[in-house]
Amino acid sequence: MGRNQGVLNKGLRKLPKRAGLGIFYVLALALALLLVFHNNPLADPHTEFLKKICGCVLIGVSCILGYAWYDKLTVLPVELFHSRNLIKRLSINDFKKRYAGSYMGIVWALAQPVVTVVMYYIVFDVIFQSRAQAVSGGIEMPYVLFLTAGLVPWFFFTEALTNGTTSLLEYNYLVKKVLFKISILPIVKIIAAMFIHVFFICVMLVIACVYGYYPNIYWIQFIYYIGCEFLLVLSLSYATCAIVVFFRDLLQIINIGLQLFQWFTPILWNIAIVPDDYKWIIKLNPMAYIVEGYRNTIMGDTWFFEHFYSSTYFWLFVVAAFSIGTLIFKRSKPHFADVL
Template sequence: MKSGKRNNKPKGNKKKKRIKSNRNRLQKSVMGGFYGVAAILTAVVLLHHNPLADQVTEVMKKVMACLLIAFTSVIFGIFFDRLMVLPKELYQSRRLIWKLAKNDFKKRYAGSYLGMVWAFVQPVVTVVMYWIVFDRVFDTRSQLVAGGIEVPYVLYLTAGLVPWFYFTEALTNGTTALLEYNYLVKKVVFKISILPIIKVIAATFIHIFFVCVLFVIAIAYGYYPSIYTLQIFYYSFCEFVLVLAISYVTCAVVVFFKDLQQIISIALQIGMWATPILWDISVLSDQMKPFFKLNPMVYIVNGYRSAIYEQEWFFEHFYSSTYFWIFTVTLFCVGSLIFKRLKVHFADVL
């Protein structure tokens, strides 16, 4: 019996060493991949040249982009272990997340006569009302956008409203995820980190419907799907990651500061007018444009329009794409750290 116990110890130690070795190998691979992408981005920034841009402005953009990449790389290296906790939990619980997201979407309208139809009625009514006011009452039949392209205003408007509705729905529900599922938060064995992403995925189901509506409107006006249209998937993914990053911050803070829900509601109203949804960013002066472009939703909204009718690739807007991803990844890292720091107190407060 003693010899048997002695023989089991080396086997257990070997297994632990193998697991630790695999973990270290995975960590090196992830960090190597991240720093590799950072190096490639830095090289592209330095080599990228726009002959039409002012040289001083171009140099300033290059310096800012390189500093942002360097800062993000340093933060990623310092907090790697902490930052990877949340992605690991989400990956390990992927099947449960998908199941709960579908249930969340279904139960929201359970018991009503029209059921899930209500999920689509309000945004459709909003689009129709804007169309009646601007297209019929004020006779704004077309919108002149950057590059001298004239597009039907209803298409221009819908291409801006569709991503904004998604952002509003996902952020509002993601913020209250812990409050709504407080009975799960109190369970010791449940991974509460999956709750915000459940709400964001549930909002994605509605978003898919409105993307289809956007395609129908585009086809009705003669803008047929092309290879550029596939970018809708890219920009939808961008928005998914952005709203998820914000939700991890807001859902953690709102547990301790309930007024945040009202603040977010007001901020979304202001944000709709600060984002070029009803208007085009080309009407702004050159001095004002950089300030408005700090809003990451400007990148998303313009991206949807590029995919539908402008026929431009996302990498043609290199600096905007670089800024968006650095901003979003940094925000996601900050959100995951805040969530991890505060989650030990959630059960006590709720």
């Protein structure tokens, strides 16, 4: 009986691999065809051709690495899916634990975004009377709304990355338990940070309505961009949480790096001020894609798939970051209990 069960389990492991690789290759082929046949009449033909070549090369490399490392790269997603109920409970408990013992409790978590928005409104709209900023298509939006749409995703990115990085250190008593799947700890911290982010988004949308930008069909894209940022932070966190166990100074490096990285992201300034020859450097920053996406969604004039090259690059970056993070995490995992 045990032998037959082992054969059955082996067969079940092979079937998902074939199906998973098949789906991956179909998506890669579809993306490659879209990349080849996508044309932007306003773009420089030489630059367009170079983008197509680079994109196809990256897709080809992804297919090769996906086949070679399929088993290693799919371990974490499978563990997360099987532990989804536990992740939900731990995320809620982690969020509540932050404010346990305070009289106002969760109100403190919700007060921060409101105070931040009010502060920026007083400084930039009332005192300095900042002028509107142009976004996609040359449409202008009030500077306070422009700034808030950049700060909302950035605050989530910094909090989620920091909490995800320290997840193993904070829950070190769980890391030492043999049967506990420690791979769920980074995602628990990120989901806990997501609760504040969702409330902050609601505050931002209220501000948009105050300035005359009412809900429309484009606002459904917030679901897409939230998912983009969630997967981006999760991909980075698997690498950082594993490394920080052995190199504690990494957390301080990340904090300083985030301060510098904020100025490299078009949050307080408009990407339109950058010369066209150098905009591609700014767009290498994946958070620029998220920030611009939030702003364009509020304006309700652009779908995410209209920015084809930016979307393609972003997802290739996320897949690469997740692959590297997964490999680092799995290689380091056997040594976590010894160090902690």
